[in-house]
Amino acid sequence: MLLYLLLVLQTKANAQIDPAHCRYPLGMEDGRIKDTDISASSQWYETTGPQFARLNREEGDGAWCPAGPLEPADVQYLQLDLRQLTFVTVVGTQGRYARSSGNEFARMYRLDYSRDGRVWISWTNRLGKKGNDNAYTSVIKDLHPPVIARYLRIIPVTAICTTVCMRVELYGCPWTDGLIAYSTPEGQILSSPGHPIATLNDSTYDGVLERRRLSGGLGQLTDGVTGQDDFLQTHQYNVWPGYDYVGWSNDSLGPGYVEVEFVFDRMRNFTSMKVHSNNMFSRGVKIFSSVSCWFKPRLIADWEAEPVEFHTVLDDRNPSARYVTVPLGWRTAKGLRCRFFFADVWMMFSEISFRSVNSAIPTQSPPVITSSHPTEDSSMRTTLDTGIIYGASTDDNSTSILIGCLVTIILLLVVIIFLILWCQYVCKVLEKAPRRILKEEQTVRLSSSSDTIVLQSPPVPPRVSQMDPHYERVFLLDPQYQGPAVPRNNLPELSQSAEASGGYAEPDVTQCTPHQCFQSSVPHYAETDIVSLQGVTGSNMYAVPAVTVDSLTRKDISVGEFPRHRLHFREKLGEGQFGEVHLCEAEGLLEFLGENTPLPEWDGRPVLVAVKQLRPDATNNARNDFLKEIKIMSRLKDPNIIRLLCVCVSSDPLCMVTEYMENGDLNMFLSQREMESTLTHANNIPSVSMSDLLHMSAQISSGMRYLASLNFVHRDLATRNCLLDRRLTIKIADFGMSRNLYSSDYYRIQGRAVLPIRWMAWESILLGKFTTASDVWAFGVTLWEIFTLCKEQPYSLLTDEQVIENSGEFFRSQGRQIFLSAPPPCPPSLFELMMRCWSRDISNRPSFNCLYQALRPPR
Structure with a gap:
């Protein structure tokens, strides 16, 4: 299992897109490519038109056939519009069989492609052109190199005058980077005594070469193949040494840097750039010492004056090639210009990819912003290679x-x-024996192959357990159930330690005892008295007592109807079962909100908002839940809770407009930073201090204290659901479940719901009980995330099934539960507070009021 996990992690770290796995049919055979997106230069009959060119389909007269016999000099083509940029790796072709009535096929064909529909490029096949040998057998042809395009033309080729017909299918996957061209200096040749000559040119580049500079195309930096540690070794056969890399010499270029320009299909909000670089320093090759990137929102505009700069901590101990992640600070642009500065004589890249808000890849490894230590993928590769060597x-x-x-x-x-x-x-x-204490026998079967939990129980009504006073009954796991909320009102405030350590006040949890944090009696809301707000994304942000919702009327909604035409779409943040979440620019929002606006001073910049939109085809239950969520959200007014600003409910689709913080979510923000130190200051590395982390933690506890005072249960508290602005103000939201970037943080149970099990209390996983106390457990995990700077997923060495089994060990009180370990920069008193949040006994967990008193700065 460990070896399997290492192999999976290594695969994830190797490339942003893997041609070996990007081989999915794009829709000719199953009809996802519509007839309107298939055209041709000509057709013989109506029944042999381009719409009949679908692989393995016998419709019309069986295939597309161009008009008349095809001459060797003729150019007839079948054109496909994929409707988006696509990474195409395989082409399948077939002749016309037409139920034994036809026998026409193309023995050879050419492939032209275009990214914009205007400039067409002929694909170059190094291994020869091959088509079909008969009319019914399909031929699958791998494209080496792969093609990034929206439009493709299949052009049959013949050596004699003959009739040809074709059916086709394309294979690949979406090109989410959105990069349509890059420009670089021409690659150079490395020649040194005693070593083979390495030709480091971009041999698959499909743009133009003028004055020793490549422009207007894509090539080896976007083919999904990463170079090896030794740049002379290649993944391809019958190619020259250095084929996988594009390299430049500092002695030849002169200015001390390599300038690369990138053009994208549309304006994007960039979070990071990943550059796979060689670091074979024994041959004078190192990763770049620093990089400066300029942005421009339109191609005809000027470059913005303020660049993003990143300095790399060079590594002279590990010669492994590695990815270097460059934070781009959420800058918005359609074009980038980056200057990579030399750290040695040579600099070599094999892949460059980008991450923007709407182009997250579930398979991407956590970003690394320095190279001071060997990268994870290289260390794992060394471990695996060593095992193979010894085993052999x-x-x-x-x-x-x-x-x-x-x-x-x-x-x-x-x-x-x-x-x-x-x-x-x-x-x-x-x-x-101990499990019979619950008066009903439960067996849990974990299936790793289907990712489901199957709970089996005899059909006996649940009974009240006399030996565990904290839970009234045991029932089958139901993700739609929310247990009783624990009130936190009228609690005594705790003193804050005045001692300072390292420039920050260390939390004092010595007085945060159970009897001070909880009342002796806990009110219970019946299952039918709990309203679960499904929300537009299919998640449950708040579980609230039904009386809270039923008592609301239209006059309780304190937000106005915003003109829908003033919302300008920027990009999609996520989507779920019932709707989508969009990042929009709200025109005239400050004037609309007036003096009571909760928004800070925006310095004249556009106001960014998150728009949760219900799909027009949503069910009536989803529509009612959406309106209930609007009513509830309009009541929430706390500095650390995302505010509902306005709504668009006068017509479909229904929309709610909430705040959006310019620094995005806390998980992404912290993962791109290091702990503040002399090294980070010297190298201008983005960093955070211990006081910053404590300040963030206190704000989250304050927001959750407010929700707990209203008996609201969040059920999905994590750093991915905490947004922050440039002043490091935290606001709790609920977008995490809808974003593909965090899909691996959720576990699907029998196709009914997805749950953040790594943040959930044991009683939530095993018993389906969601209370304010289970939110406290999630807050402890959130604290752990913050002080690990979100570099690691909780219980990262455990599978989802093992996480559930781990909670069961705790449930059975056998002392075999695995706990999260203390993060290195975390003060002991703070880790003690986390451990109290993970207490098995609810009465031993601190309240959010207690947590806030312990974390807030001293007065």
Whole structure:
């Protein structure tokens, strides 16, 4: 299992897009490519038009056939519009069989492609052109190199005058980077005594070469193939040394940097750039020492004056090639110009990719902003390679001894497996006694292949447990259930430690005792008395008592109807079961809100808002939940809770407009930073201080204290759901579940719901109970995220099934539960506070009021 996890992580870290796995049919055969998107230069009959050129389909007269016999000099084509930029890796072709009535096919074909529909490029096939040998067998042709395009033309080629017909299918995946061209200096040749000559040119570039500069195209920097540690080694056969890299010499270029310009399909909000660079310093090759990037919103505009600068901490110990992640500070642009400064004689890149708000890749590895230590993928690769080397060692002269050793090892393994199975059987028998305390036997079967939880229980009504006073009943896991909320009103305030450590006040949790944080009695809301707000994304942001919703009327909604035409779409933040979340620019919003605006001073810049939009085809239940959410959100007025600014409900689709913070979510913000130190100051590395982290933690506890005072249960508290502005003001939101970037943080249960199990309390996972106390548990995990700077997912070494099993170990009180370890910069008192948040007994968990008193700065 560990080896499997390492292989998966290594695959994720190797490239932003993997041609070996990007081989999905794009829709000719199944009809996703519409007839209106298929055209041709000509057709023989109506029944042999381009709409019949679908692989393995026998419609019309069986295929597309151009008009008349095809001459060798004729150019007839079948054109496909994919409606978006696509990474095409495979082309499948087939002739016309037409239920034995036809026998026409193309023995060869050419491929032209275009990204904008105006400039067409002929694809160059190094391994020869091949088509079909008969009318019914399909031929699958890999494209080396792959093609990034929206439009493609299949052009049949013949050596004699003959009739040809074709059916086709394309394979690939969406090109989410949006990059349509880059311009670089021409790659150079590295020649040194005793080593092969390395030709480091961009051999697959499909633009133009003028005055030793490439422009207007894409090539090896976007083909999905990362170079190896030794730049002379290649992934391709029959190519020259250095083929996988594009490289430049500092001695030849002169200014000390390489300037690369990037053009995108539309304006994008960039978070980071990833550059795969060689670091074979023994040959004078190093990753770049720094980079400066300029932006412009339109191609005809001037470059903005203020660049984003990033300094790399150079590594002279590990020669492995690695990705270097460059934060781009959420700058908005359609074009970028980056200058990469040399750290040695040579600089070599094999891949450059970008991450923007709407182009997140679930398979991307956590960003790394320095290279002071060996990268994760290179260290894992070294571990795997070492294992292979040792495992491959054999002694040809000791064959008989080796066979005897193998037989002995196999027998020992059989004995060990038998003992393990026997121990598991005995443990299961012993576990039945304490589990019968619940008066109903439950068995949990975890299936890693289907990612489901199956709970089986006899059809006996649940009984009240007399031995556990904290829970009234046990029931099957139901993601739609919310348990009783624990009030936190009229709680005593706790004193704050006046001691300072390292320039910040260390939290004092010595007085944060259970009897001070909880009342003796806990009111219980019946299951039917809880309203679960489904929300536009299909998530549940707040679970509230029904009386809170039923008592609301139209006059309780304190926000106005905003003109829909003033919302200008920027990009999609996410989508869910019932709707979408868009990032928009609200024209005239400050004037609309007037003097009571909750927005800070915006210095004349456009006001960015998040617009949650209900789909027109949503169910009536979803529509009612959406209106209930508007009513509830209009009541929430706290500095650390996302505010509902206005609505658009006079016509469909229904929309609610909320605040959006310019620094995005806290997870992305912290993952791009390091702890403040002398090194970060010297190298101008984005950093945060311990006081910043405590300030963020206190704000989150303050916002949750406000929700708890209203008996609201959030159910999805995490750094991904905390937004922050440039003043580091935190506001709690609920967008995380709708964003593909964080899809791996959620676990789907039998197709019914997705749950953030790594942040959930054990009673929420096993019993389906969601209370303010379970929010406290999630707050403890959120604190852990903050003080690890979001570099790691909670329980990252456990699978989702093992996380659920881990909560079961705690539930059975056998002392085998795995806890999160203390983050390195975390003060001991703060980690003690986290551990109290993860207490098995609800009464031992601190309240949010207690947490706020412990975390807030001293007065």
